[in-house]
Amino acid sequence: MEREWQTLRELLLPAVAGTTRGKRGRTVENELRGAIRDGRLPPGSRVPSSRDLAGQLGLSRGTVAAAYNQLVAEGYLIAERGSGTRVTSHIGKPAGDATARAPRARVDLHPGLPSLSSFPRAEWLAAHRAALADLPNDELGYPDPAGLPALRTELAAYLGRVRAVAAEPASLLVTNGAAEGLALVADELHRRGHRSIAVEDPSHLGQSELLASHGLRPVPVPVDEHGIRVDDLAATGCRAVLVTAAHQFPLGVVLHPDRRHRLLEWAAEQDGLVVEDDYDAEHRYDRPALGAMQALAPTRVIYQGSVSKVLAPALRLGWLVLPPALLPELVERKRLDDLGCATLPQAAFAHLLRTGGYDRHLRRTRALYRRRRDMLLSTLSDVDGCEPVGVAAGLHLVLRLPPRVDDRQVQESLADQGIAAPALSGYAHGPAPFPGLVLGYAALSADQIRQTSAAIAAVVGQLCR
Numbered sequence: 217m218e219r220e221w222q223t224l225r226e227l228l229l230p231a232v233a234g235t236t237r238g239k240r241g242r243t244v245e246n247e248l249r250g251a252i253r254d255g256r257l258p259p260g261s262r263v264p265s266s267r268d269l270a271g272q273l274g275l276s277r278g279t280v281a282a283a284y285n286q287l288v289a290e291g292y293l294i295a296e297r298g299s300g301t302r303v304t305s306h307i308g309k310p311a312g313d314a315t316a317r318a319p320r321a322r323v324d325l326h327p328g329l330p331s332l333s334s335f336p337r338a339e340w341l342a343a344h345r346a347a348l349a350d351l352p353n354d355e356l357g358y359p360d361p362a363g364l365p366a367l368r369t370e371l372a373a374y375l376g377r378v379r380a381v382a383a384e385p386a387s388l389l390v391t392n393g394a395a396e397g398l399a400l401v402a403d404e405l406h407r408r409g410h411r412s413i414a415v416e417d418p419s420h421l422g423q424s425e426l427l428a429s430h431g432l433r434p435v436p437v438p439v440d441e442h443g444i445r446v447d448d449l450a451a452t453g454c455r456a457v458l459v460t461a462a463h464q465f466p467l468g469v470v471l472h473p474d475r476r477h478r479l480l481e482w483a484a485e486q487d488g489l490v491v492e493d494d495y496d497a498e499h500r501y502d503r504p505a506l507g508a509m510q511a512l513a514p515t516r517v518i519y520q521g522s523v524s525k526v527l528a529p530a531l532r533l534g535w536l537v538l539p540p541a542l543l544p545e546l547v548e549r550k551r552l553d554d555l556g557c558a559t560l561p562q563a564a565f566a567h568l569l570r571t572g573g574y575d576r577h578l579r580r581t582r583a584l585y586r587r588r589r590d591m592l593l594s595t596l597s598d599v600d601g602c603e604p605v606g607v608a609a610g611l612h613l614v615l616r617l618p619p620r621v622d623d624r625q626v627q628e629s630l631a632d633q634g635i636a637a638p639a640l641s642g643y644a645h646g647p648a649p650f651p652g653l654v655l656g657y658a659a660l661s662a663d664q665i666r667q668t669s670a671a672i673a674a675v676v677g678q679l680c681r
Contacts, residue, residue, distance in 0.1 A: 228247050228248070244273070244279070258303065259305045262301065263300075321635060323636065325655045328529075330525055330581065330585075333659070334580070339573045339577070340568070346564075347563035358556065359555065362390065362556075363390025363556070364557075365385065366562075367390060367565060367566040371566075372388060374569050374574070375521070379507060379508045380511050381507075381510050381537055382537075387514075387538055387540070388537055389538055389550060390534070390535050390562060391535060391550070391557065392533075392554070394493070394520055399426060399430055400546050401518055401536070405456055405489070407545075410432060410455060410456055411431070412435050413435065413458060414449050414458070415434045416436070417436035418643035419439075419458075419460070419465060421645075432456075436645035437449045439464055442471070443459075443461065443469055443472055444475065446475050446479050449482060455489070456488055456489045457490055458491045459490060459491070462494055463496055463499075463500075463609045465493075465495065467606055468607055470607055471509075489539075490513075491518045493520050494519060495521070495524075497609075498525075499525070499585055499610050499611060501586040510537060514539060515540065517539070518539065520534070520535070526577070526581070532561075533561060581658075586608075591665050596615060598669070599615075600673075600680070601617070602672075605652065611657070614640060614654055615653045615655055618651070618676065619650070623640055624642070625679065626675050626676065627642075629679075637668065639651075639653060
């Protein structure tokens, strides 16, 4: 008992000592509440009387009694005459915290993140200020569920100029990131009778989980050096498919022109739909990226994009360019889901597009990512039996490992050194096409690139002996 009370004193005394006199009662209350929640004060354990604890902390008894009374009222403590005050038996540290994150790796090569330290903070703040100054009062009410008209106008022009998308402002739907856009599409497909959707294999398994959660069974279709194998797609019986045509994720190949045409023919024959996820096509380093497929068949292709790979995922800004037959239903679904995206970030992004800030940021980061990609390739060139796969584009590359090497074993060995380098097999729905690593390089420093390449060389060399 005395040991428990001594621990309690050690817990509270530093916090109380660093607090002004008028706030010490609230400090005692908050520290006790936190200790009960995270299990430092176990369920059922006794706490000192208000007189004893006040003496230990150099506080008035009334201050401690008020804190105890508040925690009794909230259910954290139980005060029983003759038995003292105890921690409630059913409160304590949760068995599992779903929000807890695993410890971060020393070097994290998971793909999908731009260089967050390169986010244009000053330009974004200026865009916010300018947008707010220009925004009419009426726009501070509930937003247009399809998106801020000014943003849809700027986006339509930008996508037409940069990605050759056939888009009118009225055909655009602004979403909370690409994930919400895909969820809206999945719900509408399910409502129209679809129960499955074809996906590339390998691909982003998180997207497959999202689709499944909205009632669509993902059906994997193999990808080779020319992209998704459309003949295999035709055999699935699906009438919708999700593709990354400009830069396949994760293999990094480009959908061959012949397969583009065959894919659109398949959509017409099946009365089907193609969801074109154009997630990072703006980052091409050796030549301009091929234009989006959407312009070849605007009534058959849903075009999807976001700012996550250019600016930052935290902005939660995405968009869909929709066929006319789908537009009213998806706008209505968006309205019923959340009444529309926040107006101020949309207005700031519209300002960034209109004033050229988005293009300037792209030019800066495109040069940065090309240097980092070139450096990674240069340092990896010494790794025996390994070769890069895919075109010079995006924020990641795939490193093909020697055939006899288990890529999951390489991943685990690197993780033991604090390096998170995902295995290609972790993106496959079945057996991976070859052993490999999926290496996101956009956020790496020069030192981290050198460390990573040296560690991969050592691990692969050891496994090949």
